[in-house]
Structures are given as C-alpha cells and as structure tokens.
Amino acid sequence: MEHKKTHILSLKAQISILIALIVLTFMAIGVTKIEMGAYSLAVILVIAAIQAYIIMAYHMHLKFESPFFRVMVILLFILFLAVLFVTFLDYIYR
Amino acid sequence: MTNTSAHSEHYDAQIPKMGMWLFIFTEMLLFGGLFIVYSIYRYIYGDAFHLAAQELNLTIGTINSMILLFSSTTVAIAISSIQRGNKKLSAIFIIITMVLGIAFLVNKYFEWQVKIGHGLYPGSTVLAGFGHGDTLFFGLYFAMTGLHALHMIIGLVIWGYALVFIQTGKTTQDRPAFIENSGLYWHLIDVIWIFLFSLFYLIT
Numbered sequence: 001m002e003h004k005k006t007h008i009l010s011l012k013a014q015i016s017i018l019i020a021l022i023v024l025t026f027m028a029i030g031v032t033k034i035e036m037g038a039y040s041l042a043v044i045l046v047i048a049a050i051q052a053y054i055i056m057a058y059h060m061h062l063k064f065e066s067p068f069f070r071v072m073v074i075l076l077f078i079l080f081l082a083v084l085f086v087t088f089l090d091y092i093y094r
Numbered sequence: 095m096t097n098t099s100a101h102s103e104h105y106d107a108q109i110p111k112m113g114m115w116l117f118i119f120t121e122m123l124l125f126g127g128l129f130i131v132y133s134i135y136r137y138i139y140g141d142a143f144h145l146a147a148q149e150l151n152l153t154i155g156t157i158n159s160m161i162l163l164f165s166s167t168t169v170a171i172a173i174s175s176i177q178r179g180n181k182k183l184s185a186i187f188i189i190i191t192m193v194l195g196i197a198f199l200v201n202k203y204f205e206w207q208v209k210i211g212h213g214l215y216p217g218s219t220v221l222a223g224f225g226h227g228d229t230l231f232f233g234l235y236f237a238m239t240g241l242h243a244l245h246m247i248i249g250l251v252i253w254g255y256a257l258v259f260i261q262t263g264k265t266t267q268d269r270p271a272f273i274e275n276s277g278l279y280w281h282l283i284d285v286i287w288i289f290l291f292s293l294f295y296l297i298t
Contacts, residue, residue, distance in 0.1 A: 008174045008177050008178065009170065009174060011171065011174075014167055014170050014171060014174070015167070017167070017170075018163060018164065018166075018167040021163045021166075022160065022163060025156070025159050025160070025163065025288075025291075028292060028296055029152070029156060029296065031296070032296050032297075041297075044292050044296050045292060047292070048288050048289055048291075048292040051285075051288045052285045052288055052289070055166060055281050055284055055285050055288075056281070056285065059166055059169075059170050059277070059281045059284075060277075060278055060281045060282075065111075066108075069115055072115065072119065073119075076119055076122055076123070079123075080122075080123070080126045080130075083126075083130060084130050084133060087130055087133075087134060088133070088134070088137070091134055091137065091138070
C-alpha cells in the first residue's frame with residue numbers, strides 16, 4: 001500500500017492556473033459591458049463554471065484523485081440541477 | 095521512533111480526505127439551496143434585481159475576487175511546500191494566505207458599512223419603500239455574502255491551527271492531511287465566491 005504518490009503541481013503550473021482564473025474573471029466583467037440581453041447571464045455562468053472546474057480539478061486535486069470523488073461531485077451537481085429544475089417547474093406552472 | 099514508524103504504517107490519508115469531501119458536499123448543498131432561492135427570486139423580480147445590483151460596488155467586488163484567487167494560489171503553494179518537506183516556506187505561505195483573507199474581510203466590512211449607511215440593510219425602512227424585489231436582493235446579498243464571510247473567518251482560525259501544527263510537528267511531509275484538507279476548504283470558499291461575484295456583482 002503506497003500512499004505517498006500524491007501529485008504535486010509545479011510552481012509554474014500554479015502560476016498558470018492563477019493567470020487563467022484572473023483572465024476569466026476579467027472576461028466575465030467584460031461581458032457585462034457588452035449588450036447581450038439574456039445571453040450575458042448564460043455567458044457569465046459558463047465562465048464561472050469554467051473557473052470552478054479549474055479550481056476543483058487542479059487546486060482541489062480532483063483530476064488526480066480516484067474516480068470516486070469525481071463521480072460524487074458530478075452526482076451532487078446533477079442533484080442540484082434537478083432540484084433547481086423541479087423548483088422552477090413549480091413556480092412557472094403554479 | 096519505532097513507535098511513530100509503526101503508527102504511520104496504518105496511516106491512510108484517503109480517510110480524512112474522504113471525510114473532508116463529505117463535509118464539502120454538505121457545504122455545497124447549503125450554498126446550493128441559497129442559490130436556488132436566489133434564482134427563483136431573480137426570475138420573479140428580474141427588473142428589481144437589475145436595478146438593486148447597480149448599488150453594489152463592482153470595483154470592491156473585483157478586488158475581493160482577485161484577493162481570493164491569489165489566496166487560493168498561496169494555499170496551493172503552502173500545500174506543495176509541505177509535501178516537498180519545506181515547513182518554513184509552507185508556514186510563510188499560510189501566513190500570506192491569512193493576510194489575504196483578512197484583507198478580504200476588511201474590504202467586505204467597508205462595503206457593508208457603506209450599504210448600511212445608505213439604509214440598505216434587511217428590515218430598513220428605506221428598503222421597504224423600494225418594494226419586494228430590492229428587499230429580497232439585499233436580504234440575499236447580506237445572507238449569502240455574510241455566510242461566505244463567516245466561512246472565511248472559520249478558515250482563518252483553521253489556518254491558525256495549521257501554523258501551530260507545523261510548529262509542533264503534528265503536520266509534516268509524511269502527514270500533510272491537515273493542511274491538504276484545510277486547503278480543500280479554502281478552495282471551496284473561493285469557488286462559492288466566484289458564483290456569488292457572478293450573480294450579485296455581474297448583473298448588467
């Protein structure tokens with residue numbers, strides 16, 4: 001049983017992640033300046049989701065963990081979307 | 095020393111990590127529920143939410159986003175330092191993380207102070223005059239960023255413990271689980287902030 005093969009990211013990789021996250025934040029701010037109507041919320045949420053993915057995959061090491069953790073996170077996300085969907089159905093068709 | 099080596103044979107870093115992830119799932123559901131409440135009220139009071147969001151200071155929000163993104167990186171460096179066996183560097187980066195966390199909270203304090211000064215707080219007569227949409231927007235704003243700030247304060251206490259554990263040798267290169275799991279918690283706070291920032295500050 002070898003437990004010491006934890007994946008350690010290099011400093012260069014960590015700086016690249018930081019730069020990517022900062023660029024994405026400013027992209028999201030830029031989107032609010034462009035007139036896109038209802039699409040701007042969708043674009044902002046997609047950018048936020050990409051940022052969350054980067055943090056969870058690399059900083060929270062999900063990319064290097066056993067599939068169990070990834071499956072749990074995906075199931076939790078599906079559960080969240082299902083509850084959101086059902087709640088909206090209730091409000092729209094009430 | 096034979097005692098410690100015999101002990102470490104039974105040490106499995108997967109177990110505390112799994113416990114931490116289970117806790118993180120409950121945290122995600124806690125904030126998830128609040129995000130659902132937010133979505134419903136934004137759907138119903140869309141126009142009021144757009145107007146109310148103009149009151150929020152995008153500059154302070156952006157600065158706080160940057161602070162948290164930087165602090166996530168300093169945490170990642172603190173973790174990789176302890177994994178490489180550099181305790182001193184790890185402690186330095188934990189201290190930098192704590193300073194960034196405190197800076198975030200100071201910003202938040204001034205931001206809230208301005209809002210409260212303008213009478214924009216739950217239960218105020220000014221807000222009641224604006225109608226349901228604004229009341230709900232600021233109610234959710236204070237509840238959600240407040241809960242987030244509370245998590246940051248808890249995170250700062252945890253980092254204080256991490257510093258003590260590094261000093262006393264409880265957290266070492268062979269047993270970095272405490273710092274790794276504190277890092278997971280801190281990154282979770284960062285992920286939640288990204289969504290709070292997108293939903294409260296980035297409304298056109």
